[in-house]
Amino acid sequence: MRHVLSLLLLGAAMPAAPAAADTLREALLRAYQSNPTITGQRAAQRATDENVPIARSAGLPSLDATGGFNQNLLTSGNSFTNPARSLSVGPQLVVPLYRAGAVRNSVAAAETRVEAGRATLRSTEASLFTNVVAVYMDVIRDEAIVALNQQNVHVLDVNLRASRDRFQVGDLTRTDVAQSEARLSLARSQLESANAQLISSRENYIRIVGTEPGELQDPPPLPHLPTDPGAAVTKALADNPALAAAAKQRDATRYDVGVARAARSPQVNGVVSGTYSTYLGTLGGGSVGQSGTAGGLGLQLNLPIFQGGRIGxxxxxxxxxRSQAIEAVTDTERGVIAQTRSAYAVWRSSQEVIASSEQAVNANKLSLEGVRAENSVGTRTILDILNAEQELLNSQVTLVTARHDEYVAGFALLAAMGEAEARDLGLDGGPLYDPLSNYDRVRHNINDRGDDHEPAPVATRTVDSPAQNATVAKTADPLLDTPVDSNPKLTTGATATDRK
Known part of the structure; x- marks a missing residue:
């Protein structure tokens, strides 16, 4: 039974959220429905499906009809030997009888590539969802960093005003005021950089998700992840969709070799033909012999003898x-192993950084309070206060960044193990895209007149989305305390119907 990720954020179990709030599940659903990368890959898969009926058509009977009309402009002799005009129509039915396995191998190759395309579609879904999680967490991180920098600017501005007041009464020197001014200017520049990064993250969110971010809610906890990188790699090698796609592409090339070798063998067709001809009254002798019919039934043998080395x-x-495809599997396998181990390492290290950063934030808060108290009795300088405030800000930013990195790396680890695809997510909003439905529709279709009409755009455009700004609606310093997460945890989904 496969271990899977299930983002079943049960509405009944969730606390009421503001109307404008966005959840991670909503962002995933929007991207799944309207991101051009995934909608384009679905179209590519439908095109791959058509290779199966194309391959099958080579083994099916074909019916053609030829016709010709001839008008002689210059005649010599009498009309019995050179009529003025003639018309002929001739249908022909060709039935393939023997192709030396070319059709069989061609169909098998096409079907195998369809399976590879489905795995590629799964890989595209997992990659898209990983990107959605990344941009979602980018916005949350950068909003928090902007809020922290805004708070820092406010605190330093208050410090500067206090320093100037104390300078006026002689409690501080000009050096103390200059230090406060310099630190405030630096904080303002850091805030501008944070604002620019937030705008960039919000624009990137629009690019991936298709809509501007609202007030993003904290994401739900990820399910239990592997306890060691070895277990993660084992799972990834078994279920990673990119590796499965490469393996299927490799398998398809074996049939390609069979198709190429079949060209050396003879081919046999059954042929049924007929002809109707008429001279449209221009043949001498009145109405006698003005038209005629003929028909035939036979076998046609094509025996390659010398093709100038083309077949070889x-x-x-x-x-x-085929050799290239074999090597591509090894290359993909290496990439999957590296991706899995890297994501695991970042996930684990981020957890350690979070624990250390939480302790650092609490310690720096106590340190700042102590430095301010000691400054009030003259044992600490203004520079000591400024340094303590900067250390608190740095630890807060480190904590925010570590929480971002831990979640993104955890989801990337699930994706590498093949557990972050559309079938693993409990997304509301209609049925999931089923590539099998189109394949079943076209596989045995022999209608030469069939088509799906002119395609219409599926992905949404973002040209009308407003330019983003760095406005932050959250209150300042939201990460000094770590409240208990009230969101329902993610389940493994191991009992889902499609996992049995």
Missing amino acids: AQVRQAEAL
């Missing part, structure tokens, strides 16, 4: 492409 080159080419 095609076989060698197919074998080389």
Whole structure:
């Protein structure tokens, strides 16, 4: 039974949220429905599906009709031997009888590539969801950093005004005031950089999700992740969709070699033909012999004897492409292993950084309070206060960043293990896209007149979205305390129907 990620954020169990609030589940659903990367990959998969009926058509009977009309402009002799005009129509039915396995291998290759395309679609979904989580957490992180920097500017501005007042009464020196001024200017520049980063993150959110971010809610906890990188790699090698796609592409090339080799063998067709001809009254002798019919039934043998080395080159080419596909599997496997181990390392280290940063924030808060108290009795300078405030800000930013990194890396680890795809997410908003439905529709379709009409855009455009700003609605310093998360935890989803 597979371990999966399930974002079943049960509405009944969730506390009431503001109307304008966005959840991670909503962002995932919007991207799944309207992101051009995923909608384009679905179209590519539908195109891949068509290779199966194309391959099958080579083994099915074909019916053609030819016709011709001839008007002689210059005649010699009498009309019995050279009529003025003639018309002929001839249908022909060709039934493939023997193709030396070319059709069978071609169909098998096409079907295998369809399976590879489905795995690629799964990989695209996982990559898209990982990007959605990343941009979602980017906005949350950068909003928190902007809020912290705004608070820092406010605190330093108050410090500067107090320093100037104390300078006026002789309690401080000009040096103390200059230090406060310099630190405030630095804080303002840091705030501007944080504002620019927040705007960039919000614009990137629009690019991935398709809508501007509202008031983003904290994401739900991730399910239990592997306790060691070895277990994560084992799971990834078994279920990673990109690796599965590469393996299917490799398997398809084996059939390609069979198709190329079949060109060396004879091919046999059954042929049924007929002809109707008429001279449209221009043949001498009155109405006698003005038209005629003929029909035939036979076998057609095509025996390749010498093709100038073309067939041999095609076989060698197919074998080389198979070798390339084999190496591509190894390359993909290496990438999956590195991706899994890297995500695990970042996830684990971020957890350690979070624990240390929480302690640092609490310690720096106590330190700042102590430095201010000691300054009031003359044992600490203004510079000591400024340094303590900067250390508190730095630890708060480190904590915010670590929480971002821990969640993004955890989700990336799930994606590497094949547990962050559309079938693993409890997304409300209609049925999930089913690539099998289109394949079943076209696989045995032999209608030469069928088409799906002119395609219409599916992904939403963002040209009308407003330019983003760095306005932060959250209260200042939201991360000094760590409240208990009231969101329902994510379940493994191991009992889901599609996992049995």
